[in-house]
Amino acid sequence: MHLEPYQTKVNNELVHSLHKYSDLAQQYGTPLYIFDEESFRERVYNFKNALENPYFETELLFASKSVLTLAIAKLISEYGIGQDVVSAGEIFTGKKGGVQPSKMYFHGNNKLDEELAFAVDQEVGTIVIDNRMEADRLNNILEQKGKKQRALLRLNPGVEAHTHEYIKTANLDSKFGESVFDEKIEDIIESIYNYDNIDLAGLHCHIGSQIFDSESFIKAADEMLHFAQRIQTNLNIPIREINFGGGFGVYYTEEDKPFDIAEFLPNFIEHVHEKSTEYGIQLDKVTIEPGRSLVNNSGSTLYTIGDIKQTVGGKKYAFIDGGMTDNIRPALYQAEYEAALPNKINEPVKETYTIAGKACESGDVVINNIDLPQVETGDLLLVNGTGSYNYSMASNYNHIPIPAMVHIDGEKSYLTVKRQSFEDIIANNIL
Numbered sequence: 001m002h003l004e005p006y007q008t009k010v011n012n013e014l015v016h017s018l019h020k021y022s023d024l025a026q027q028y029g030t031p032l033y034i035f036d037e038e039s040f041r042e043r044v045y046n047f048k049n050a051l052e053n054p055y056f057e058t059e060l061l062f063a064s065k066s067v068l069t070l071a072i073a074k075l076i077s078e079y080g081i082g083q084d085v086v087s088a089g090e091i092f093t094g095k096k097g098g099v100q101p102s103k104m105y106f107h108g109n110n111k112l113d114e115e116l117a118f119a120v121d122q123e124v125g126t127i128v129i130d131n132r133m134e135a136d137r138l139n140n141i142l143e144q145k146g147k148k149q150r151a152l153l154r155l156n157p158g159v160e161a162h163t164h165e166y167i168k169t170a171n172l173d174s175k176f177g178e179s180v181f182d183e184k185i186e187d188i189i190e191s192i193y194n195y196d197n198i199d200l201a202g203l204h205c206h207i208g209s210q211i212f213d214s215e216s217f218i219k220a221a222d223e224m225l226h227f228a229q230r231i232q233t234n235l236n237i238p239i240r241e242i243n244f245g246g247g248f249g250v251y252y253t254e255e256d257k258p259f260d261i262a263e264f265l266p267n268f269i270e271h272v273h274e275k276s277t278e279y280g281i282q283l284d285k286v287t288i289e290p291g292r293s294l295v296n297n298s299g300s301t302l303y304t305i306g307d308i309k310q311t312v313g314g315k316k317y318a319f320i321d322g323g324m325t326d327n328i329r330p331a332l333y334q335a336e337y338e339a340a341l342p343n344k345i346n347e348p349v350k351e352t353y354t355i356a357g358k359a360c361e362s363g364d365v366v367i368n369n370i371d372l373p374q375v376e377t378g379d380l381l382l383v384n385g386t387g388s389y390n391y392s393m394a395s396n397y398n399h400i401p402i403p404a405m406v407h408i409d410g411e412k413s414y415l416t417v418k419r420q421s422f423e424d425i426i427a428n429n430i431l
């Protein structure tokens with residue numbers, strides 16, 4: 001397993017900062033989500049520095065769909081970054097954790113009327129309108145409340161990002177945004193711009209996730225700026241902000257080759273500046289909203305090995321005390337992970353195992369065919385790269401409790417999410 005900078009080998013044990021994984025398991029139990037604050041902080045500062053430029057304001061937003069707890073929200077507000085939210089629930093949690101609603105961008109298709117009203121009441125800074133109907137509903141809500149709301153329109157620029165199909169969002173049949181190829185697109189933008197209660201500040205796009213080809217972002221920027229020029233020329237509508245979304249790829253396994261953000265972003269900003277100057281677009285603000293690339297490699301999940309089973313077909317299963325309920329990604333889109341036995345970190349590889357969870361689904365496999373030292377019942381198993389889209393997608397399938405989360409900041413470790421109890425699982429049931 002590729003180790004993160006905060007992971008070191010001490011004798012035959014893997015240690016996170018100063019914490020032995022065996023001690024963390026003992027103190028907090030397993031399965032356990034572990035989140036490293038220092039690496040998150042470092043990435044936030046790297047992104048922020050890389051965005052600095054003399055041309056326009058930039059803002060880093062954290063796509064909180066990737067992981068959101070009160071403690072994460074508190075870090076977002078402490079680091080002074082914005083929050084990309086996709087539901088009233090995320091607005092609520094972010095605000096409870098200390099994020100100023102003015103620094104929130106509210107995304108999502110089919111935002112409910114109640115959610116739009118909630119966002120307006122909470123004074124969310126920017127609503128990213130998904131489609132014409134939503135704009136209409138938003139304007140009615142604003143009219144009733146006598147308020148004006150800053151907004152962007154989500155566009156689908158049609159740029160193909162090289163990534164897994166299920167998480168590709170900018171194709172022609174995407175459920176997100178309005179397409180630049182729609183013959184009614186100018187009409188849509190003009191009518192949104194003309195609403196009295198909506199201040200249409202600009203445009204948004206998000207071309208996909210887990211993208212390794214940096215050229216895709218450049219292509220998306222070109223398409224968006226070219227489109228902004230068309231809108232400015234044909235409709236005389238100024239585009240003051242473009243939000244280029246998230247989607248920067250991260251390391252899960254050796255196949256993944258992320259590009260260097262600190263190198264790429266200054267070039268990207270320079271490119272946006274040059275193109276916008278060429279097209280005569282006066283951008284005041286550029287935003288990006290990464291999720292995965294800010295948190296994924298700050299997170300790992302610690303499990304305990306239970307039974308080990310050899311099938312007649314020749315497969316060797318090592319069962320863990322969690323699985324698809326805390327990490328749905330392998331079952332959902334064949335995501336791959338690396339893992340290690342932290343209490344046998346220096347032992348040589350002995351056998352090939354399939355790491356399967358305890359849910360009643362054949363597809364509940366976290367890792368297919370991984371070479372590990374001899375696995376025994378009671379060993380710990382650490383899966384790296386689970387900081388994004390694991391906790392946030394966790395479920396109570398089979399009424400399995402959602403694991404606890406612990407944060408580590410150097411020598412400090414503290415619980416940020418309690419392990420669910422059975423009572424928590426049935427808390428909303430009525431008999």
Ligand SMILES: Cc1ncc(COP(=O)(O)O)c(C=O)c1O
Pocket residue numbers: 063066084107206208209210245246247248289290291292293388
């Ligand atoms: C609109 C939008 N912005 C940002 C993101 C974050 O993407 P990632 O976590 O890949 O950076 C997503 C992910 O689905 C998204 O839909």
